[in-house]
Amino acid sequence: MSDDPDDLVEHRRRSTAAMDDSGAWPKDSPWVRAAMDALPRDVFAPDRLWDWDGHAWTPIDRTVDPDRWARLVHAGPYDAAVTELVDDRPSSSLSCTSIVADMLDSVDVEPGHRILELGTGTGWNAALLAHRAGPTGHVTSVEADPTLATTAAATLARTGARVDVELGDGTLGWAPTAPYDRIVATYAVERVPRAWIEQTTPGGDIVFPWTRLGYFALTVAKDGRSATGWLHGLAQFMNARDTPATPTHRQVRADRDPDHEHLLSRDLRPLHKNAHLLWALRLALPDVLFDTSVDADGVNARLHDGTESWATVSALPDGRTIASQGGPRRLVDELEAAWDAWIAAGAVGLYDHGMTVAPDGEQFVWAGDPDTGPRWPVSAPAGSMTE
Incomplete structure (x- = not known):
């Protein structure tokens, strides 16, 4: 199979069909599918991807093996495409299509919203957010890696997506264009940075992956000093870049x-x-x-x-x-x-859990009810399992 537009169209078709078959399209957010149709995943994929061969990560170049490259980009709904390695470990990726769709559903973006994304990566998620926010909305995306930021900004400009890419530390948010109706992180954190609370409009939402298993959607309280919300889904994301490497x-x-x-x-x-x-x-x-x-x-x-x-x-x-x-x-x-x-204790289900960030800085996960249910403090980083 050659790397011509017809072949990419076929890979896109298969990816869409796989999402259909798995029931992965969010029913309450039909805009997600429309945005992904308008902004295909392959447009944002770099020319080099990385594939695990059972022993090591091997480079897959679009110019050398276009079919394998396309198959990695448009893999199954639950497969990510690794786009960058640091110290022989994945540090950035095109997240699983199903997870991107599910998180976008959780972000609950409306036209006209002001959105802060943390972790630009390839720019695909930012472009999807901008597609929904529309001409009256605004998307700012913060990326810590200068090369990724430059590449993503160029790709976004080529697609016509209205996204401002800024180079910075995502834990600090981006104060110059705050406040935001929505903040969404594309990498996992152990604790919610205070800046995210302060830069979100009261009543606005913060969606982020927590540690190595799930992601939450928290709503900022009227006082603008606290936030609480529920676990929305399961996923494994890259950690923030300053997270210490965990021993194997x-x-x-x-x-x-x-x-x-x-x-x-x-x-x-x-x-x-x-x-x-x-x-x-x-x-x-x-x-x-x-x-x-x-x-x-x-x-x-x-x-x-x-x-x-x-x-x-x-x-x-x-x-x-x-x-x-x-x-x-x-x-x-x-x-x-x-x-x-x-x-x-009754085998409490995962979706019966939520998280609270209190005004005094205390953070805890709770089950059933944030005031009366059992709770677990959010504390030391745990890292992620590696070989």
């Missing part, structure tokens, strides 16, 4: 033998696919990072706390599952205790 499981283990091993009788399948459980474990064990995989023998997992403690859970061919743990903490034991506590 391999680095924490450092080839040490386990201090303790025991057999597990628990069905581990929910640990791999139950989003409600994963959310509960994230709240209960904010410093514990884990990932799972499935092979012919069952579910396997790796855990670590970023410092000294680690664990592996291995499914064996004979049907048994063994937990191996090292360091001062018994992470599998902690995980099982948190799992049992979640079940005992």
Whole structure:
């Protein structure tokens, strides 16, 4: 397949059909689909993308392999396209089409709105926001990387999108054109920066990914000093660029033998696919990072706390599952205790959770009700799981 316009049209068609088949278009925001039709994803993709070959990230150049490049750009609804590496780790991407659509739905943009986007990246999301805001609205997008900012600004100008791209630190917002009706971040944060609250009009919304699992939509109170709102969806986003790199499981283990091993009788399948459980474990064990995989023998997992403690859970061919743990903490034991506590509390669903940023700066996630429900403080960064 050659890299001519007809081929790109076919890739776009397949991507749209996949969104249809998965029911990923937001029903309450039909404008999202219209905006994506008018501003195709490939227009904003750089000529070099990065693909994981099972061992390392390899460059995929549009001029060398146009078909593979196009397939990466227009992959499935739940596939991101990595556009930049820093220290051999993804640092920027074209987010999954389904997640972009879902977050745009959560932002609840109306024509005429003034919008601040944090994390310009390729400029695609900013262009979609501007399409909705229209000629009476205004979009400002802040990018920390000078190269990305320059490239995105040029692409946006070519498409006619009315977006002002500014070079700066997204945690500071962008005061010169504040206040905004909506603020949306395209990268994950551990805490909501105070500037975001101060630069949002009372009654306006702030939509942002929180840590490594979900994203919230908070509404700023009438006093302009606090905000509260609900979890709106699940997604994994790049962290802010100044987030310290988290040690890997391999680095924490450092080839040490386990201090303790025991057999597990628990069905581990929910640990791999139950989003409600994963959310509960994230709240209960904010410093514990884990990932799972499935092979012919069952579910396997790796855990670590970023410092000294680690664990592996291995499914064996004979049907048994063994937990191996090292360091001062018994992470599998902690995980099982948190799992049992979640079940005992009624297995509260993830969409029953919200977040509050109080006037005094306190931030916490709550379940059920922000005043009377159980709450978890928003505190230390946790990072993201890597090999």
